Amino acid sequence: MSSEFFSNWFLPGVWITIQVTLLSAALAFVIAFPIGVLRTSRLWIVRFLAGAYFEIFRSTSSLVFMFWIAFTVPPVFHISFQPMAAGIVALGITYGAYASEIVRGALAAVPPAQREAGIALNFTPAQRLRRIELPQAWPEMIPPFNNLLIELLKGTSLVSLIAVADMTFAGDLLRLVKNESAPIYTLLLVLYFVFAFVLTRGMRLLERHAKKRVGQTPAKTGLFGGMRSSSSIDAVTGTGGAK
Amino acid sequence: MNWDWSNVDDFMPMFWDGVWLTLKALFFGTLIAFSLGLVWAVAQRSEKKWIRWPVTVVTEFIRNTPLLVQLFFLFYVVPEWGPSMSPLATGIVGLGLHYSTYTSEVYRAGIDGVPEGQWEAATALSLSKRRTWTAVILPQAVRRVIPALGNYVIVMLKESPQMAAIGALDMLGQAQNYSQTTFTYEAISVVGVAFIVIAYPASLLLRVLERRLVR
Numbered sequence: 001m002s003s004e005f006f007s008n009w010f011l012p013g014v015w016i017t018i019q020v021t022l023l024s025a026a027l028a029f030v031i032a033f034p035i036g037v038l039r040t041s042r043l044w045i046v047r048f049l050a051g052a053y054f055e056i057f058r059s060t061s062s063l064v065f066m067f068w069i070a071f072t073v074p075p076v077f078h079i080s081f082q083p084m085a086a087g088i089v090a091l092g093i094t095y096g097a098y099a100s101e102i103v104r105g106a107l108a109a110v111p112p113a114q115r116e117a118g119i120a121l122n123f124t125p126a127q128r129l130r131r132i133e134l135p136q137a138w139p140e141m142i143p144p145f146n147n148l149l150i151e152l153l154k155g156t157s158l159v160s161l162i163a164v165a166d167m168t169f170a171g172d173l174l175r176l177v178k179n180e181s182a183p184i185y186t187l188l189l190v191l192y193f194v195f196a197f198v199l200t201r202g203m204r205l206l207e208r209h210a211k212k213r214v215g216q217t218p219a220k221t222g223l224f225g226g227m228r229s230s231s232s233i234d235a236v237t238g239t240g241g242a243k
Numbered sequence: 244m245n246w247d248w249s250n251v252d253d254f255m256p257m258f259w260d261g262v263w264l265t266l267k268a269l270f271f272g273t274l275i276a277f278s279l280g281l282v283w284a285v286a287q288r289s290e291k292k293w294i295r296w297p298v299t300v301v302t303e304f305i306r307n308t309p310l311l312v313q314l315f316f317l318f319y320v321v322p323e324w325g326p327s328m329s330p331l332a333t334g335i336v337g338l339g340l341h342y343s344t345y346t347s348e349v350y351r352a353g354i355d356g357v358p359e360g361q362w363e364a365a366t367a368l369s370l371s372k373r374r375t376w377t378a379v380i381l382p383q384a385v386r387r388v389i390p391a392l393g394n395y396v397i398v399m400l401k402e403s404p405q406m407a408a409i410g411a412l413d414m415l416g417q418a419q420n421y422s423q424t425t426f427t428y429e430a431i432s433v434v435g436v437a438f439i440v441i442a443y444p445a446s447l448l449l450r451v452l453e454r455r456l457v458r
Contacts, residue, residue: 059442061401064415064435072428076246154309161311161408168312181319189308189316196307 005174010184013167014191020088020156020166021195025149027092028099035096036103037129050100057097063158066090070162087159095152102144106137139210146203150196157192167191250429254421258433261417268334268403268413273396275339280346281385284354285376287347306344311405313337318409334406334413342399349391353384390453397442397449404434414438 038050057065070086073079110133118128160169171188175181286298305313314337318330328336357380365375404415412420414437418430 055443056439059401059439059446060435061404061415061438063402063404063407064431064438067415067419068431068435071422072431075428150307154307157309157311158405168309168315171312171315175315175319181315182323185312185316185320188312189304192308192312193304 002178005170005178009165009170009173010167013165013170016084016164017156017166017168017195020084020091020159020164021153024088024091024095024156025152027088028095028148028152031092031096032099032103035100036107039100039104040107054097054100057094058101060094062090062094062155063161065094066158066162083162083164084159087156087162087164091152091155091159095148095155098148098151099145102141102148103137105144106140107133109140110136136214139207139214142203142207142210146200146207149199149203153195153199154192247427247429250425250427251433253425254418254430254433257417257421258414258430258437261412261414261434262437264331264411264416265400265403265413268331268338268406268411269396269400271335272338272342272399272403275335276342276346276395276399277392279339279343281350281381283343283347284350287351288354302344302347305341310337310341310402311408313341314405314409330406330409330411333409334403334411337406338399338403341402342395345398346392346395349388349395350384352391353388354380356387357383386456389456390449393449393452394446397445400442400445401438 035050035053038046039054041047041050066087069090070083073086074081114132114136115128118132123131156166157168160166160172163169165173167188171181171184174184283298283302286294287302289295289298314333317328317337318333321327361379361383362375365379370379403413406413407416407419410416414434415431418434421430422428
């Protein structure tokens with residue numbers, strides 16, 4: 001691995017991976033809250049539409065969807081955009097669907113008496129959501145969000161396949177140009193692991209902070225700092241899993 | 244909008260080849276994931292530190308790194324030291340290995356769910372360790388986690404197109420080939436719809452199964 005390759009391709013690739021992770025996570029987050037809230041709506045049509053969004057993206061392959069955004073949408077709808085934009089949008093929409101399920105589940109877990117108390121106090125639905133339901137649901141969301149964030153981080157490697165020069169793309173390039181693969185792919189695996197580790201620790205701090213604020217006891221951290229403390233199955237597939 | 248249905252018709256024979264390859268990869272990948280996951284889960288309950296620790300480190304590492312990079316690693320790096328595998332075989336090993344670390348969590352939850360009294364009863368009957376696992380703990384643990392395991396079959400199905408990146412001609416690989424040789428773009432949509440058509444009914448089925456088996 002020459003230093004020239006390192007500074008010209010690999011380091012920018014690392015930066016692009018970080019950018020794609022943060023931007024698509026932000027997009028997923030922005031999508032997840034309204035959709036998750038709408039899925040608890042009393043109107044069946046609203047619930048149905050928001051639920052359909054989740055079901056569709058839970059049932060498609062994120063890579064196929066990404067290819068579709070990158071290669072089918074531009075010619076069919078006569079628009080053009082950067083591959084990186086396509087990757088971020090595809091990841092954001094896909095993971096936004098999964099995240100909406102987390103928001104929905106956490107809201108459903110708030111005891112009904114809390115909502116009733118809000119009604120008794122003559123709060124509007126928006127006030128109840130902002131002052132009663134979300135503050136209590138939020139700490140419940142953080143651990144599954146953590147799992148999802150790591151799935152998303154790993155998912156960003158897919159953007160290399162639509163020609164975004166992320167760090168996985170740099171690996172592909174080195175293999176093609178210099179016919180060398182062992183050091184770079186080993187390095188990539190270690191780097192993704194380190195990033196996942198850092199994200200997990202960061203989310204742990206956030207969780208402790210959030211739980212303290214609502215007076216719950218923060219969970220203990222084990223080996224690897226409670227990485228994947230709960231199975232990510234609930235988050236990814238939304239069928240609850242075995243308890 | 245310029246959409247040409249004749250390209251869709253044209254693509255269909257290749258599409259079915261792709262479906263067949265995807266199903267093969269899914270079947271054998273699932274076999275590996277389900278059996279290896281059980282091995283990881285039981286090993287993590289071992290009393291011996293030198294078994295528990297390496298298994299924890301290895302599974303955490305595999306679980307927290309991308310499947311795509313693992314596939315590249317298996318396909319381009321592993322042959323430098325030893326066996327080289329076809330794209331399909333690499334896909335099967337990659338999917339199986341990657342998702343075994345997920346299924347091991349599922350098994351672990353199932354094992355944790357077996358009441359303490361069952362372990363004590365096995366001790367009271369002075370069953371050997373092996374008998375305790377095979378006759379008492381695992382039959383109870385596995386039954387409860389079957390729906391959760393099923394979920395991972397769907398997750399594996401959705402992630403299997405990543406095999407196309409190492410040249411496996413699965414559904415996506417075929418679509419890519421067709422699109423690149425004919426300069427069209429309809430094939431990707433066919434594949435996208437195929438995933439919804441397969442995965443959505445499968446997940447509905449699992450929900451029914453879950454209601455029957457759990458509780």
